[in-house]
Amino acid sequence: MDWPDGRGDPGPALAGGSSKKLQGIVERVQADRFLVDSSWVVPASGALFTGKARQVGRIKTGYWAEVDGKWREGGIFRADRIKTDEDYPGHTFQGQLKSQGLQEADKIGKGKQAYTHPEVVAYVSNIGMSVVPEWAKSQFKFQFGVIRDPTLNAFALPDGSIFVHTGLLARVENDSQLAAILGHEATHVTQRHGARGYKKQLTTFLPAMIGAEIVGTAVGDDKNSFVKAATALGLNLTLSAAVNGYGRSQEDQADRVGMRYMVEAGYDPTPAPRVWDIFNETYGDQSKVENFFYGNHSTNAARKKNQQEEIRRHYSDPAALKITRPVNEEGYQKAMLPLTRDNSMLDFEAKRYPLAKAGFERVLRHLPEDPASLTYLGRIARLSSDQPGRFPEAEERFRKAIQSDPRYPDAHRELGRLLASQKKRSEAKAQLKQYLDLAPVDAPDRRDVRAELAKL
Ligand SMILES: [Zn+2]
Structure with a gap:
């Protein structure tokens, strides 16, 4: 952004502008102004200086400043009193x-x-x-x-x-x-x-x-x-x-x-x-x-x-803003895909299902066939179904996940469990066996799945 480099009185007070106090670290000093708490401060004529610096030219970057005054046009703060110190409180x-x-x-x-x-x-x-x-x-x-x-x-x-x-x-x-x-x-x-x-x-x-x-x-x-x-x-x-x-x-x-x-x-x-x-x-x-x-x-x-x-x-003057970095929604969300998926799993574990759902849906917008997101969305659909025994959306998600990656074990496990709940025993068995074939040897739910298989 281009900072205004005008000199002298910054113009009339804004209508309804009331007196304010700004305080903070001085971040920059120019000939007649300095930057504190995101505002450029210009002394009013006859402004009272106390503390370390008795004129703007003596103020240094990193000083602590407290100023009383009012904002003028263009976001300039005209100060009647300027107190500076080399050190900040604390x-x-x-x-x-x-x-x-x-x-x-x-x-x-x-x-x-x-x-x-x-x-x-x-x-x-x-x-x-x-x-x-x-x-x-x-x-x-x-x-x-x-x-x-x-x-x-x-x-x-x-x-x-x-x-x-x-x-x-x-x-x-x-x-x-x-x-x-x-x-x-x-x-x-x-x-x-x-x-x-x-x-x-x-x-x-x-x-x-x-x-x-x-x-x-x-x-x-x-x-x-x-x-x-x-x-x-x-x-x-x-x-x-x-x-x-x-x-x-x-x-x-x-x-x-x-x-x-x-x-x-x-x-x-x-x-x-x-x-x-x-x-x-x-x-x-x-x-x-x-x-x-x-x-x-x-x-x-x-x-x-x-x-x-x-x-x-x-920042209301678009001509004064020098935007060199785009908002970049697409790039940001793509870069965050692995994180968004991982975080949605954390939301799922914490039973924050609506938040988990929104996260997995964001992943699918960029990777429509992501097997893990499809499987989790199926699980959420099943958990939130109000018709016991009927889970068409869940089943569709699990099947799509398997279609997208037949070697992704969790989709087989979830589809197997869903089919078992519908008493479709042979299909359920086949899916749970697939899970055991594909899952890592140390997968924590191997024992559960074996027990579920034994009951079918
Ligand atoms: Zn904060």
Whole structure:
């Protein structure tokens, strides 16, 4: 995007514009303006400077700034008061949080929940690195990983390690939406949200969380499910407080600044607000805390509205946007096919059948004969049939799977079971025997299938 390079007074106040305070890390400085919290700030004539820098020319990238003022046309923020500091709140914790973050990232990366499909991880990592601003690459060691978990979540550790759940990647629709999510997470790192909130967490969240862990039973309720998730990952609780304790204002800032990162990387921001619809379609606009990203912060509807507002304020001029990266729905979904299939199996195991169904259907849109997806869709059809004994859709799916790959064992097993339930004994026997011929020797349900055969 081309940044306006006008000089002097940025023009009249927007109608109805009220005074605001912006605060955050200074990300860029030009002759008469600097970038804070996704807005270019220009001092009003006679603006009061306090703190480290007494004029814009003295402000440096990485400074902490707090400004009071109003937005003008073109999304320029005209400041009456500008306070700057070399250090940001909580900066004394940053070193400790960074090294803890690195240790935890290492544990997660080596843990059994890591999803390591190389092409999928490379795809996520490429988009992630593309949205990280240049200035931040020398200050943090950004790295991107995927976690095998069907819930919709993403989180960032203070060292620059960012993780996305398979559940989120399987439902995101295109590169732009993933860029928006990773931009959001990168902002938690660049704005040092962990350190800024750390002191507060030490006194409020942490004792409650440690208490919850000791009490044990309290961990299961919604309020503490982020503790459960962090514990499941083996996250150090001190750090999980830093990771999860972001309040609403920091989440909203991550949405704003993350959008600027994606736009500067050449992505079209238009598809970004739809991410919130995806959350709603999956969970509903409720306060349920299933994860950190979607967590107990501003609601989906409000966050969607905020993002639409950001587009209006800063990115509404199509001529000023330099979109160099296409939305790329087709390419994204194709790259995520193995992950979408694997994640749908996790949804199936968790009995989240409508979500599993939607995932397998997405795979079939790109690979119409995928035997595993056909077989799972058959199982879901059978489980959700309200006519006992009649499963025409399930049978059709299993037969299509067998037709597509006669050597895929699970389709034979499922068809055999379905036929057995309809007392079609000889056909059922033939299918179950086929399964035993084709399945790996250590397949966990071999014993069950042998027992089922013996009863026929
Ligand atoms: Zn967040």
